[in-house]
Amino acid sequence: MFKDARDKSIDVASQEMLTVAKKSGIETAWDRFEKQEPRCSFGELGICCRNCNMGPCRIDPFGEGATKGTCGATGDIIVARNLLRSIAAGAAAHSDHARDVALTFKLMTEGKAPSYQVKDQAKLERLMKEYGVSTQAELADAILAEFGKQDGAIQFTRRVPAKRLALWQSLGIDPRGIDREIVEALHRTHMGVDNDYVNIILHGLRTAIADGWGGSMIATELQDVMFGTPSPLRTEANLGVLKADEVNIIVHGHEPLLSEMIIDAAADPELLDLAKKNGAKGINVAGICCTGNEVLSRHGIPAAGNFLQQELAVTTGAVELMAVDVQCVMPALGSLAGCYHTKFISTSPKAKFPGATHVEFKEETALETAKAIIKEAVENYKRRDPSKVYIPNIKSEAMVGFSVEAILGALGGSLSPLLATIKGGSIRGVAAVVGCNNPKVKQDFGHITLVKELIKNNILVLNTGCSGQACAKAGLLLPEATERAGDGVKGVCKALGIPPVLHMGSCVDISRIMVACAAMANALGVDISDLPAAAAAPEWMSEKAVTIGAYAVASGIYVVLGTVPPVLGSPEVTSLLTHGAKGVVGGSFAVEPDPVKAAKLIIDHIEGQRKKLGI
Amino acid sequence: MKEIFVRLDRCMGCRSCEMACAVEHSDSKNLFEAIGQTPRPVKRLYVEQAEGFKVPLVCRHCEDAPCVAVCRTGAMAQDALSCIVDRDLERCVGCWMCAMACPYGVIGHQSGARKAIKCDRCPDLEMPACVSACPTGTLVFADEELFSEILRREAAQKMVSGKRSTA
Numbered sequence: 001m002f003k004d005a006r007d008k009s010i011d012v013a014s015q016e017m018l019t020v021a022k023k024s025g026i027e028t029a030w031d032r033f034e035k036q037e038p039r040c041s042f043g044e045l046g047i048c049c050r051n052c053n054m055g056p057c058r059i060d061p062f063g064e065g066a067t068k069g070t071c072g073a074t075g076d077i078i079v080a081r082n083l084l085r086s087i088a089a090g091a092a093a094h095s096d097h098a099r100d101v102a103l104t105f106k107l108m109t110e111g112k113a114p115s116y117q118v119k120d121q122a123k124l125e126r127l128m129k130e131y132g133v134s135t136q137a138e139l140a141d142a143i144l145a146e147f148g149k150q151d152g153a154i155q156f157t158r159r160v161p162a163k164r165l166a167l168w169q170s171l172g173i174d175p176r177g178i179d180r181e182i183v184e185a186l187h188r189t190h191m192g193v194d195n196d197y198v199n200i201i202l203h204g205l206r207t208a209i210a211d212g213w214g215g216s217m218i219a220t221e222l223q224d225v226m227f228g229t230p231s232p233l234r235t236e237a238n239l240g241v242l243k244a245d246e247v248n249i250i251v252h253g254h255e256p257l258l259s260e261m262i263i264d265a266a267a268d269p270e271l272l273d274l275a276k277k278n279g280a281k282g283i284n285v286a287g288i289c290c291t292g293n294e295v296l297s298r299h300g301i302p303a304a305g306n307f308l309q310q311e312l313a314v315t316t317g318a319v320e321l322m323a324v325d326v327q328c329v330m331p332a333l334g335s336l337a338g339c340y341h342t343k344f345i346s347t348s349p350k351a352k353f354p355g356a357t358h359v360e361f362k363e364e365t366a367l368e369t370a371k372a373i374i375k376e377a378v379e380n381y382k383r384r385d386p387s388k389v390y391i392p393n394i395k396s397e398a399m400v401g402f403s404v405e406a407i408l409g410a411l412g413g414s415l416s417p418l419l420a421t422i423k424g425g426s427i428r429g430v431a432a433v434v435g436c437n438n439p440k441v442k443q444d445f446g447h448i449t450l451v452k453e454l455i456k457n458n459i460l461v462l463n464t465g466c467s468g469q470a471c472a473k474a475g476l477l478l479p480e481a482t483e484r485a486g487d488g489v490k491g492v493c494k495a496l497g498i499p500p501v502l503h504m505g506s507c508v509d510i511s512r513i514m515v516a517c518a519a520m521a522n523a524l525g526v527d528i529s530d531l532p533a534a535a536a537a538p539e540w541m542s543e544k545a546v547t548i549g550a551y552a553v554a555s556g557i558y559v560v561l562g563t564v565p566p567v568l569g570s571p572e573v574t575s576l577l578t579h580g581a582k583g584v585v586g587g588s589f590a591v592e593p594d595p596v597k598a599a600k601l602i603i604d605h606i607e608g609q610r611k612k613l614g615i
Numbered sequence: 616m617k618e619i620f621v622r623l624d625r626c627m628g629c630r631s632c633e634m635a636c637a638v639e640h641s642d643s644k645n646l647f648e649a650i651g652q653t654p655r656p657v658k659r660l661y662v663e664q665a666e667g668f669k670v671p672l673v674c675r676h677c678e679d680a681p682c683v684a685v686c687r688t689g690a691m692a693q694d695a696l697s698c699i700v701d702r703d704l705e706r707c708v709g710c711w712m713c714a715m716a717c718p719y720g721v722i723g724h725q726s727g728a729r730k731a732i733k734c735d736r737c738p739d740l741e742m743p744a745c746v747s748a749c750p751t752g753t754l755v756f757a758d759e760e761l762f763s764e765i766l767r768r769e770a771a772q773k774m775v776s777g778k779r780s781t782a
Contacts, residue, residue, distance in 0.1 A: 037664050038628035038630075038662055038663070038664040038669040039628055040627060040628055040629040040630065041627030041628050041629065041669070042627055042629055042750075058629075058750060060750055060751055060752075061627075061751075062625060062751055062752070064751065064752050065750050065751060065752065066750070
């Protein structure tokens with residue numbers, strides 16, 4: 001084992017594969033990350049502006065050189081504008097995903113997408129009631145209208161407690177249509193438009209709310225309707241889920257529209273026969289990133305790994321085909337796949353990659369496309385070079401599928417038992433630990449260290465995204481993991497037969513956590529900002545994570561970040577995000593790269609909230 | 616005599632100095648043309664990172680320079696008057712003795728050729744390109760006495776105001 005493999009990841013499977021990669025001369029994200037050092041600190045501080053061609057401009061943080069850009073923008077303005085652009089990009093990513101789901105839902109409703117069916121009729125009916133419509137077609141139109149809405153509110157924002165809604169309205173941050181806020185964010189950050197950093201950041205919160213209580217929530221709800229609402233089931237996670245004697249197919253990206261079909265098609269008897277004819281014992285589908293989380297939580301499809309394992313999976317030499325859709329897919333995969341027999345298939349017209357074969361996914365012919373992709377993989381099995389195969393014999397069991405509905409089910413239909421244990425003090429509070437991997441942090445170290453500290457201190461953890469896969473790999477998503485928890489969480493989870501860390505799905509499924517927070521606040525008759533709750537993104541890297549952090553803060557939640565966002569170039573914006581926001585929306589950000597210290601911040605916050613609630 | 620000094624805690628790692636150096640040593644001396652030049656223009660100073668600090672390393676043009684002492688062809692020579700160490704392209708045979716002897720690792724090589732390349736302190740310019748390009752005043756082109764004076768003034772300021780050192 002190379003020492004530096006242990007410095008890069010705490011995951012033993014990753015360490016093994018990094019060693020293999022090094023021996024084979026395979027370049028990974030960690031190598032490229034090192035080649036980017038030293039990084040430009042103007043970028044790190046967020047004080048570089050490229051929004052017009054009088055620039056690029058940058059501010060000297062030491063105050064000796066330029067204090068203003070050509071237009072006169074100060075560091076505060078530049079940092080705030082850059083932050084708003086990140087939020088807009090993140091909201092766009094989640095919401096454009098939601099749009100695709102909503103369009104598919106409409107096509108399905110019209111009978112034009114025969115591969116899809118309604119799998120959760122009860123949820124469909126609840127949504128129709130919520131929207132005040134009587135037919136599925138009306139629901140499809142009403143949800144699609146949320147994107148281009150010019151007047152009226154986004155329906156799901158009405159799920160927040162009345163106090164929260166009144167606060168948003170008084171601040172003027174109740175969003176008016178999903179696309180509108182994103183477009184307005186780009187307008188405001190154009191040269192010479194919004195130059196008041198507070199006003200810019202308020203719009204950032206509005207744009208983020210349009211994602212968290214808009215786009216992301218639409219994605220979650222409609223995916224549940226079409227693919228089923230997750231309920232607890234057992235599965236496995238880590239690179240050891242790849243099989244030496246089967247055709248391995250990896251689904252990677254974020255939208256489940258195609259991967260759902262791939263799962264169906266993988267059970268097709270003709271394709272299984274073909275696999276056997278090609279010398280394989282079966283067809284094994286595994287997931288990476290949130291496409292992985294979607295099929296993990298609904299069907300127990302094993303997770304091959306999280307974000308930083310996408311290249312390592314290919315490096316096993318045992319992947320016949322990787323099918324990707326959108327978001328968090330590294331463009332490095334094309335040339336990497338070229339070193340092996342692996343077929344790298346792009347499927348979205350929005351996301352093409354060098355070195356990929358493009359097989360375009362169309363809703364109308366989804367199952368046929370999935371079958372064609374699997375056939376490619378099966379026929380590729382015989383090209384696998386056994387001398388290049390190394391699958392780490394490492395995987396963990398995990399219990400996943402904790403939708404809000406499933407949690408209520410485990411609690412016997414109401415939140416009251418959970419709230420009683422929180423009030424009684426055996427569970428001190430709830431923390432959401434979410435987000436990405438980032439080579440700035442030893443892979444999974446931030447997630448796992450933080451989560452272990454929290455459950456040890458009797459805080460129930462809710463988990464999504466790459467953090468969810470990290471916890472799955474570390475064995476924290478098992479009822480047996482309650483042994484690592486404090487007595488309070490251990491007692492409650494044992495009685496309910498649930499893990500101390502509840503996997504709630506993909507990154508858009510952080511909307512489930514929002515719904516759970518609103519339900520808890522309503523049950524207690526308080527606002528979300530009064531709850532003994534907090535959130536953390538210990539290894540975040542993407543713009544989507546910025547948006548998630550912003551909508552959590554706008555919803556009243558305290559959010560601890562593990563990597564430093566590019567805002568420190570403006571002391572004013574930094575102070576607003578870390579302190580000022582609390583007085584305005586009740587939530588705020590903190591930055592703490594040390595996960596043990598981050599746990600302490602969360603515990604102190606939760607204890608402070610308990611004191612204020614008098615429990 | 617003026618030297619290129621480095622104020623260590625100021626470097627942002629933006630690599631503007633590296634970029635400006637390569638451009639100044641290109642045919643066109645223009646960024647947008649230089650990036651298309653073949654062979655590519657090569658920088659002569661390097662921003663490295665150690666213990667979280669970003670450190671620009673540039674030839675110190677040492678007295679009795681080791682790179683000059685080990686050069687067997689006389690390609691590497693120090694001007695008696697300006698003390699600038701430069702190398703004669705014609706005489707350089709690419710033996711890399713200079714690269715091995717340099718304590719700062721600032722001897723590079725010309726792209727596509729066995730020729731050593733190093734800081735020539737921009738003979739066509741009043742102020743070396745790297746210093747002009749530095750947006751934070753990390754690189755200072757000054758007489759040694761003036762540089763020390765700058766540091767002394769900063770130290771004095773720090774003593775009276777309790778502010779952080781900038782040296």
